[in-house]
Amino acid sequence: MSTDLFFAWIGVALCGLGLFGFIVHHHLMRRLLAFNIMGSGSFLLLVGLAQDGRGPDPVPQALVLTGIVIAVASTALALVVLRRWYRVSGESSLPEDV
Amino acid sequence: MSGWSPVNAWLPLIVVGTSLVAAAGIFLLKEHRHGLRTVFNLSAAVIKLGLVIWMALGVLDEVAFETRYVLVDGVSFILRADPLGIMFTGLSSLLWLFTTIYAIGYLEDAPNRSRFFGFFSLCVASTVGIALAGNLFTFFLFYELLTLSTYPLVVHRGTEKAMRAGKVYLAYTLGGGAVLLLGVAGLHALVGEIEFAAGAGLRDLDTALNPVLTLIFVLLVIGLGVKAALLPLHGWLPTAMVAPAPVSALLHAVAVVKAGAFGIVRVVYDVFGIEFTWQLGLLQPLAWLACATILYGSIRALWQTDLKRRLAYSTISQVSYIVLGTALFGPVGTVGGLVHLLHQGLMKITLFFCAGNYAETLGVHRIDELDGTGRRMPATSVAFTLGAFGMIGVPPLAGFVTKWYLGIGALDTGMAWVIAVLVASSLLNAAYFLPILHRIWFRPQRAPWPDEHFRDCRDTHPWLLLPTLATATFSLAAGLLAGMPFSPLYWAEVVVLREYLP
Amino acid sequence: MSGGEALSWLLVVPLLAAIATLLAPGRWRGWGSLAALPLLWLAFTPVLAAFLHQGTLTTPLGGWSPPLGIALIGDGLALGLVGLTLGVFSLCALFAAADPDPEDHSHLWPLAWFLIAALNGIWLSGDVFNLYVGLELLGLAAVGLVALKGSAEALAAAMRYLLAALLGSLAYLIGVALLYAAAGSLALADLAQLDGGDTTVRVALALMAVGLMLKTALFPLHGWLPAAHGGALPAVSALLSALVVKASFIILLRLWLALDADPLAVVAAQAIGLLGAGAVFWGGWMAWRQARLKYLVAYSTVAQIGYLFLFFPLITGTGTDAARLAWDGTLLMLFAHALAKAGMFLAAGNLVRAVGSAQIADLAGVGRFRPLSLLSFGIAGVSIMGLPPSGGFTAKWLLLQSALASGQWPWLIVLMGGGLLSAVYVFKVLRHAFVEGPTRDTFRSPPTAAELAALTLALSSLVLGVAAHGLLALMRPDALSAVLEGAG
Structure with missing residues (x-):
């Protein structure tokens, strides 16, 4: 394993951690945070994988920027739905599957 | 082949289309437009019959009518008028006309007539x-469309019993359709x-494929x-008897059972070829199956007390005559x-019309209620x-012609x-029809009619x-005038x- | 304006309409959207004309060419799907605009326009990252539409849908990262040069496939779908079932065609096919068990999605004939299902409105009062059951032929059994047309335009069965011939 891929592996670890959290937690806020950790991990992976000595590559940077915007938007929408759900049902987690 | 023209290329589609257009028109009509609906129904039936007769004359002159x-890729939609197809088309369009007239009378004042006649046309x-x-x-396309368009007719009455019959009907026909599709x-x-x-x-395929x-x-x-209600697969037919009489007449004499029998004829003659089927050794088992069905249907008919159910078992038996004829090499x-494709259609539709007449006029459904009906309803009874x-095969009626040819054919083979x-x-x-005739003509009326x-x-x-009288006349003529041009026998020979x- | 440039208008028009409807007051949004629809068709016509004239169209957006810029590619498949999207959306919009909305659901309009922009973006994208952006926009718009009713049930469904969508997109994004590392490019066309046996590529494809299957709701990842599709407004359910789940499927299909060289692909394809089979049977069984009409239709979508995934075992490692039949059959199935299911959801919406109850058991007697709605449901049902003459049947025929041509007998059982199972649940609804039960006298009338929208969609799924030849020829791609060369 080359040191170039250090960030990429950190990204993978973050993704794994996030996925774990996403699966074990039921509280919606925690799940949302877990999702954000996964997102950060994948951005790190995207940038980290490109650090292979070919010099700076603008494409991953552009992608990650777009990705961050999308993640922010998704999180905002999730928060709105979550708050509404909490107000309507008084629950902070989803009911069990029908 | 001569006489190709654009009209001839469209004619088969137009013949199918007349009833499709009629169906669409009838569906769109409001329930209470009875007069207009009758006009629609009858004009479509008459136009169709006219076109079919025109095509039939053309086919005799070897004109090609083909829509394709x-x-x-690799699959074509083909409608074509060949003598066999025209034979069945002629039968259906003729009987459609009579059944439509009958149904208009039968369903007078009944609800849901728009729905009924729409699906009827379909x-x-x-x-x-x-x-x-x-x-x-x-063939398969229309075969499945037939299943879909007859279901609403079977369950038309909407009673619990009708819905159950519909379920049985669908289970059989959709299951059969799936096997056919395979x-x-x-x-x-x-x-x-x-x-x-x-x-x-x-025939020219590798024998390893046999x-x-x-x-x-x-x-x-x-x-x-x-x-076609062959032996182990006939269960839906007697159950479907809950449908109104015109439906039973159409289902049993023309549409559904005939479609099955006609399909078997097509498969044996026009797909596999009779010689090749013989070589594969498949004709013999088919003949056994047909004979078993003939006997089974007749025996079961003996025990039925309901007139329409007895006729239904009789249908099971009679349709297999067609299959039997096909299986004789x-x-x-x-x-x-x-x-028999034509003879059975004419005779059985007459019988069902009569059963409907007894039920509608006198409220008579069971065979033991028929006593003395000959005096009250002489024309129907005749x-x-x-x-x-005809069904028994008394000469010179139509059934006799069938049985005669089948017998000779069997001896030949x-x-x-x-x-x-x-x-x-x-x-x-004879055993299940003669007692009915005895009750009709020779016994006095026992009780007031159930519902006159x-x-x-x-x-x-x-x-x-x-x-009723028209179809009875046709079935009489089919036997008496069997030797004349344009009789069913003439067409079958063509x-x-x-x-x-060859 | 050349046809290539016109491609971008297919994105610009819906985006502008979305913004305009967002700014407009609520009561103008519906009719304003209907007025904007012709513009969308106007943008589509020159594109289609140019495609028929010169073949596949390509536009680098803003003049930047790949890899830095983003290219829109209008091939036959893409344009076919754009046409389908426009058609289904137009009728759903008509349905929604005609709806005498007692509560204010006018936010439907900007969200729906965003949805259309995202769909067109996905159909026309030629690179994997742009597809990601499209997927996310699609997911967010769709979640918003599901949440629109604001009830607890709708919000729970939207939340569950959102979580599934986010997870799916992330898996896909990680796959994109790995593919970029391996190929140094994001264009689908460049991915074809990758070595299929490479581990990075395999992991990438596996992640992307799982993410996309989650978004397509392939069994057993379908848990979010029934509540989201069954609980939404009728027009929304129709759009979601007809188009949205197809977007992720099409991305997977394009990826699969681009990265077909892997020897492991045959095994993976069989596994995916098995999941598809599971979907057909489980979805059908669950559909039959539903007591609520729209949930029955939603589970039917789960089942029908299963047929689409038979594409993978039928096209991977099979001969030219089987692959071509599988391609044609799958796309026809997709189109037929889109039209039939949209029609079915709209008809279900009309029926629910007419009887004022979501329960199937309350439909008794509706046949006499609202025959047109029930007829639409029945006609759509014919295609869903795969009975002739319908698009569903012709598609099933092609898939059957493909399975036979490639000697894969077990898929026959799936195709036949699934058809019979769907007949069971469709007739569970249709029988109510004929039951002469206690006739209620409190039917409400859905607007005529809403009934006609449902009928048009249902009828077009029927017509598709006998008029598919030209459409299929149009959509058969160069990509497929590349695959066939690879397979051959």
Whole structure:
């Protein structure tokens, strides 16, 4: 394993951690945070994988920027739905599957 | 082939289309527009009959009527008028006209008439499509459409019993359709598209494929056998008797059971080819199956107390005559089978019309209530008697012609035991029809009629009586004038000469 | 304006309409959207004309060419799907605009326009990252539409849908990262040069496939779908079932065609096919068990999605004939299902409105009062059951032929059994047309335009069965011939 891929592996670890959290937690806020950790991990992976000595590559940077915007938007929408759900049902987690 | 023209290329589609247009028009009409609906119904039926007669005359002159286009790569939609197809088309359009008249009278003041006549037209469109289909794919298309368009007719009354019958009907027909589709798709995958009347192509295949072809044949016959009510697959037919009388008449005489029988004829003659089927050793088992069904249906008919159910079991038995004729390897037997396609249609529709007349006029449904009906409804009873004698095969009625040809055909093929089956079946026919005739004509009326209508008519309502008498006359003529041009026998011989004898 | 440039208008028009409807007052949004629809068709016509004239169209957006810029590619498949999207959306919009909305659901309009922009973006994208952006926009718009009703049930469904969508997109994004590392490019066309056996590529494809299957709701990842599709407004359910789940499927299909060289692909394809089979049976069984009409239709979508995934075992490692039949059959199935299911959801919406109850058991007697709605449901049902003459049947025929041509007998059982199972649940609804039960006298009338929209969609699924030849020829791609060369 080359040191170039250090960030990429950190990204993978973050993704794994996030996925774990996403699966074990039921509280919606925690799940949302877990999702954000996964997102950060994948951005790190995207940038980290490109650090292979070919010099700076603008494409991953552009992608990650777009990705961050999308993640922010998704999180905002999730928060709105979550708050509404909490107000309507008084629950902070989803009911069990029908 | 001569006389190709754009009109001829469209005519088969137009013939199917007349009832489709009628169906669409009827669906769009409001429930209370009875007059307009009747105009729609009758004009579509008359136009269709006219076009079919025109096509029939053309076919005799060897004019080609064919509609075809490519549906998806490797599959074509083909409608074509060949003598066999025209025979079935002619039967359906003729009987559609009479059944429509009858149904208009029968359903007077009944609810949901728009729905009934809409699906009724759709049903006839499918039947004509089946008759004119030029390949198995097109045949299957209309065969399944027939299932869909008859279901609403079977459950028309909407009672608990009707819904149950509908469920049974669907289970049988959709299951059969799936098996048929497997057979059709399998054959297509094996040899590509096969058009009817070019069936000899299968003979040239590698003999190593024979087991697969046998399997496909079995699948096809099972799929078609459901509608033709062959022995283990007949269960839906007596149950479907809850439907209104015109539906029973149409289902049993023309559309559904005939579609199955007609399909078997097509598969044996026009897909596999009679010689090749013989070589595969499949004709013999088919003949056994047909004979078993003939006897089983007749025996079960003996025990039925409900008039329509007795007729239903009689249908199971009679339709297998067609299959039997197909399974006899030789031209004479074929003529017997094919001619019964028409004869059985005419006779059975007459009988069902009569059963409907008894039920509508007097409220009589059971056989033991028929005592003395001959005096109250003489015309209907005469028609019933003609139909019954025809079924038994009393010379010179239509049924006799059939049985005569089947018998000779069996002797030609060296299957003399078939004669025994025919004799036994005729005796059984007599055993379940003669007691009915005895009650009608020779017993006095026992009790007041259960539910009497049309008291001021001598017999019954003219809309009900006229179609009954017309079909009875046709079935009488089919036997008496069998030797004349344009009789059913004449057509059956044309088919055999044109297609099956090299 | 050349046809290539016109491609971008297919994105610009819906985006502008979305913004305009967002700014407009609520009561103008519906009719304003209907007025904007012709513009969308106007943008589509020159594109289609140019495609028929010169073949596949390509536009680098803003003049930047790949790899830095983003290219829109209008091939036959893409344009076919754009046409389908426009058609289904137009009728759903008509339905929604005609709806005498008692509560204010006018936010439907900007969200729906965003949805259309995202769909067109996905159909026309030629690179994997742009597809990601499209997927996310699609997911967010769709979640918003599901949440629109604001009830607890709708919000729970939207939340569950959102979580599934986010997870799916992330898996996909990680796959994109790995693919970029391996190929140094994001264009689908460049991915074809990758070595299929490479581990990075395999992991990438596996992640993307799982993410996309989650978004397509392939069994057993379908848990979010029934509540989201069954609980939404009728027009929304129709759009979601007809188009949205197809977007992720199409991305997977394009990826699969681009990265077909892997020897492991045959095994993976069989596994995916098995999941598809599971979907057909489980979805059908669950559909039959539903007591609520729209949930029955939603589970039917789960089942029908299963048929689409038979594409993978039928096209991977099979001969030219089987692959071509599988391609044609799958796309026809997709189109037929889109039209039939949209029609079915709209008809279900009309029926629910007419009887004022979501329960199937309350439909008794509706046949006499609202025959047109029930007829639409029945006609759509014919295609869903795969009975002739319908698009569903012709598609099933092609798939059957493909299975036979490639000697894969087990898929026959799936196709036949699934058809019979769907007949069971469709007739569970249709039988109510005929039951002469206690006739209620409190039917409400859905607007005529809403009934006609449902009928048009249902009828077009029927017509598709006998008029598919030209459409299929149009959509058969160069990509497929590349695959066939690879397979051959």
